[in-house]
Amino acid sequence: MFRHSTLRYITLALLTSLALFQAFTAAYFGLEVLTEILILAMLVVALDLVAGFGGMVSLCHGALMGVGAYAYTTVSVTLGISPLVAMAGAVALTGAAAWIIGAICSRSHGIYFIMATLAFGQMAYSWVFEAPIFGGDDGLGGIPRLDLGFLGIDLNDSRSFALFCLAALGAVYGAAVLILRSGLGRSLSGVMHNEQRMRALGLTVWRVKADVFGLSGMIAGLAGALAAQHIMYISPGLLAWTVSGEALVVVILGGLGTLVGPLVGAAAFVLLKHELSAITTYWHLVVGLVLIGVVMSRANGIFGWIEARWGARLDRRLADATRKSAPEEVLNDA
Amino acid sequence: MLETRNLDKSFGAVHVTRDVSLKLERGERRVILGPNGAGKTTLFNLLVGELTPDSGSVHLAGEDVTALPVSRRARRGLSRSYQKNTLFDGLTVEENLGLAAAVHAGHATQLWSDSLAKPEVREIVREVAEQVNLVPHIHARVSEISYGMRRQLEVGVALATRPLVLLMDEPTSGVGPEMSKGFHDLLNNLPRDLTMLIIEHDMDLAFDVADTITVLNYGEVVFDGLPEAARGSKLLKEIYLGSWEDA
Numbered sequence: 001m002f003r004h005s006t007l008r009y010i011t012l013a014l015l016t017s018l019a020l021f022q023a024f025t026a027a028y029f030g031l032e033v034l035t036e037i038l039i040l041a042m043l044v045v046a047l048d049l050v051a052g053f054g055g056m057v058s059l060c061h062g063a064l065m066g067v068g069a070y071a072y073t074t075v076s077v078t079l080g081i082s083p084l085v086a087m088a089g090a091v092a093l094t095g096a097a098a099w100i101i102g103a104i105c106s107r108s109h110g111i112y113f114i115m116a117t118l119a120f121g122q123m124a125y126s127w128v129f130e131a132p133i134f135g136g137d138d139g140l141g142g143i144p145r146l147d148l149g150f151l152g153i154d155l156n157d158s159r160s161f162a163l164f165c166l167a168a169l170g171a172v173y174g175a176a177v178l179i180l181r182s183g184l185g186r187s188l189s190g191v192m193h194n195e196q197r198m199r200a201l202g203l204t205v206w207r208v209k210a211d212v213f214g215l216s217g218m219i220a221g222l223a224g225a226l227a228a229q230h231i232m233y234i235s236p237g238l239l240a241w242t243v244s245g246e247a248l249v250v251v252i253l254g255g256l257g258t259l260v261g262p263l264v265g266a267a268a269f270v271l272l273k274h275e276l277s278a279i280t281t282y283w284h285l286v287v288g289l290v291l292i293g294v295v296m297s298r299a300n301g302i303f304g305w306i307e308a309r310w311g312a313r314l315d316r317r318l319a320d321a322t323r324k325s326a327p328e329e330v331l332n333d334a
Numbered sequence: 335m336l337e338t339r340n341l342d343k344s345f346g347a348v349h350v351t352r353d354v355s356l357k358l359e360r361g362e363r364r365v366i367l368g369p370n371g372a373g374k375t376t377l378f379n380l381l382v383g384e385l386t387p388d389s390g391s392v393h394l395a396g397e398d399v400t401a402l403p404v405s406r407r408a409r410r411g412l413s414r415s416y417q418k419n420t421l422f423d424g425l426t427v428e429e430n431l432g433l434a435a436a437v438h439a440g441h442a443t444q445l446w447s448d449s450l451a452k453p454e455v456r457e458i459v460r461e462v463a464e465q466v467n468l469v470p471h472i473h474a475r476v477s478e479i480s481y482g483m484r485r486q487l488e489v490g491v492a493l494a495t496r497p498l499v500l501l502m503d504e505p506t507s508g509v510g511p512e513m514s515k516g517f518h519d520l521l522n523n524l525p526r527d528l529t530m531l532i533i534e535h536d537m538d539l540a541f542d543v544a545d546t547i548t549v550l551n552y553g554e555v556v557f558d559g560l561p562e563a564a565r566g567s568k569l570l571k572e573i574y575l576g577s578w579e580d581a
Contacts, residue, residue: 001425001429001448001450178445179445181448182444182445182446182447182448182449183436183441183442183443183444183445183447183448183449183452184442184443184444184445186429186432186433186436186442186448186449186450187433187436187437187442187443187449189422189425190422190425190433193422193423193424193425194420194421194422196384196420197416197420197421197422197491198433198437199403199404199405199408200382200384200404200405200408200413200414200420201405201408201413201433201434201437201491201492201495202405202406202408202409202413202437202438202495203405203437203442204405204443205405207443208442208443211443211445215445
């Protein structure tokens, strides 16, 4: 079952503090970068849920994010329905689409699963690219942000929007932890460890995979709806397979199956991108070299490497400190 | 409780199961003997649905389950342990048992609660841990317990689905003599109404536990009867039990 080690708690607290500091002190560009990190972090948490904890390496999560973005835009702009309803609808629709994809793809494994998800992603990309209702290659613009005026919050302000995205990411992370600690999450862990045995115990394996894929899709849909509000413009490029590939790179860079690692990966990736792209147009090459280095080091990403070096040591020290500080009678009772 | 009718299975030109018909009554403990390659594990795979028979049928509690997939047969009460451990290595003994118990209790797909926190799941885990003598190691990870204990847990995971029929494929495989003796007690102490079908090479265990014995050779049933008759069977002595008797 998913557990938070001391190091994970510390990392979460550190990341949250840094994000809050940035949200309250940064100027416009800094806030835009922060929002980009937060939205990417949502997508990679969704991807880690299925790939890191269920062994379902998906190459359609970028497309799912695109579905969320287009669903939000179509409902709010084309149909003129309230952004709040549009956002809920986008999340639900993306979840349903992901559940169907998960149900179909869960019958395949490994490279075949990856290819099947890629095929679904490319189908969605082609449809959006060709369909006039989605604006074709030109995309759609004039996307409104949620109206939280009744709470006295103006999301058209970059700072408020960044804080809103941070709150959404917190909710998404909490939901992911709850999913992993639920009966469904335990079964997913069992399926990842030994699918044949779980089936022999009576579990309908495809259903567990589809359910988690659907939940993951809902998170990707939320990230998409927020991405559409962030840029206020969307194009088919959002559904391109390279977006899914990039998300996978971020998850691996951060630490697959750690949930915290992808957050680290998202921050590292976006910051690397912005810093390096200011220096060279070949920034992808540098990211590629970093990724190769991480993979070749056999560490589970940046966070996995940190956890392997200091995680266990930190837990041991804390346990020792607790033992030393405990009154003698308590230790005797134990 | 469990019945096969004329089960047949071939892999290409190799005929691995030939017209096998068995009938196990409720609470019966049957041991399947036979040399390597006799088709014992294939028969198990046919019974649980991991393989589809070319012809013949499998009946569980009077119902034809031949067309049902593995998971549905398991939910109807057919559970198995494997010759090689198929445990969840990164998890604890408790979590391993909990996964199986949660499926039985219907909490395996619940989103709003931890299945292992459910009282009925915890009750099954506690009972099964006692049955397979793993209470002192309940919080240990699979990687931290001995091989013999893992074999006990392998049976425990199958037991935690609260089956009507338990199939055990060489439960003492690779286990030393001391631990093997412990398995005699473990199997003999299981509820008497639990129907058991056991593949076993340990003859002492087989004759200690079995109510009936079936011998397979080249996929065919060549003996089906009481342990006493098996001991006295000239054919079996010559083909299967000779080395054991001599020893």
